[in-house]
Amino acid sequence: MVRQEQHQHRMDGPWILEAVPLMVVGLITAHVVALVYWIYSDNNTVNDHVAGEEVKSTSFHKSRFRIPANGSGFSSAGATWYGGPNGAGSDGGACGYGNAVGRSPFSSMISAGGPSLFKSGKGCGSCYQVKCTAHSSCSGKPVTVVITDECAGCVSESTHFDLSGTAFGAMAISGQEQQLRNAGVLQIEYQRVDCNYPGTNIVFKVDAGSNPHYFSTLVEYEEGNSDIASIDLQDSSASANYWRPMQQLWGAVWKLDSDSALTGPLSLRLKSSTGEIVVALNVIPAGWGSGATYRSTVNFNE
Structure with missing residues (x-):
């Protein structure tokens, strides 16, 4: 009862005169925020219709590849390498590209992908930037690789690249390629990027x-x-x-x-x-x- 009387007293006293201006300001702010949000959403809708449905869909998916959970553009993955130290992994592989993997435009910069990258073959031909910083021989500079093969057993991480010896060494500081390959399994960073083959069509x-x-x-x-x-x-x-x-x-x-x-x-x-x-x-x-x-x-x- 005492607490109820105190509360009633505060509501009936001068406190209400101080609260009213604050309440008004709060209501105005909320309406302004809602108005700005409505205008922003409406403009986006208009732009999408002007651009066309196909453009809108493509833009959405491209931004999805550019903004991973950590906000930097890259996500974490595991990496190993196979084949010769300066080779293209293996000729062909599970995508069917044959010895084209060692020639331009692939140029041995290829990778077998774990299940999340290979996607039962739908991931064949997709391009990724990969880089490493977890070893003293890592350059930290991204290099681009193409998925041309499957690494069905690469399931220790949710995403795994089994790179060619050439691609694995390309993540190293110049002159330290073999030191990096000797490291075995690496933790790397990756992001999906556009494939770009100047002068080459499908x-x-x-x-x-x-x-x-x-x-x-x-x-x-x-x-x-x-x-x-x-x-x-x-x-x-x-x-x-x-x-x-x-x-x-x-x-x-x-x-x-x-x-x-x-x-x-x-x-x-x-x-x-x-x-x-x-x-x-x-x-x-x-x-x-x-x-x-x-x-x-x-x-x-x-």
Whole structure:
């Protein structure tokens, strides 16, 4: 009862005269903040509509790769290396790139990826910056690598890079490459980045077992920072709007089984995981051959 009387006394006294101005200021501040938030949100909505739905989706995903939890652009991962000290890991690997891993534009700067990077093959061709600071031979400077292989047993960390000897040594201070390789398992930092192959567009290497009723192709050198979500095929006998979905066979290899014979030239439509679509029109010519490589004139612009 005593506490209730004291509380009542404070409400009836001059305290209320001091509180009213503060309450008014608080209400005004809250309304101003709400108004600013509404204006900001509304402007963003207008800009998204002006830019278009596809641009909005791509911008969102690019920012996601740039802003990890620690706010610096990089996240933590484990790293090892395989193959020769100055080699490209192994020829080919689980993505199917063959000996292209040792040639430009890959140039041996490649990595096998643990499950979170390989993504059952959808991660093939994705690019990452990696750097190390946890060893005295680390330069701390980022280098770019491409996922070209799978490291199925690399599960001791949520993210693991099994780098080529060349890529692992590239994280070292100049002249200390072998000292760094001798360190064994390293804790590194990584971030997803755009793949950039100046002067190189998407390439299709037709599988050696392909025929008019079965078409299979390796897809290489996609630019941007997203994965291929789907590929559709159209042959010259189909109507303009008729596309047949291909299936991911393994790694970066996609295939189509056809009841009727495919008539060249063939066009391929690729869709990225961010929604961007590119069409390689008539990229596989009439009279195409199994085992042949065909270069397109398109690439992603993410």
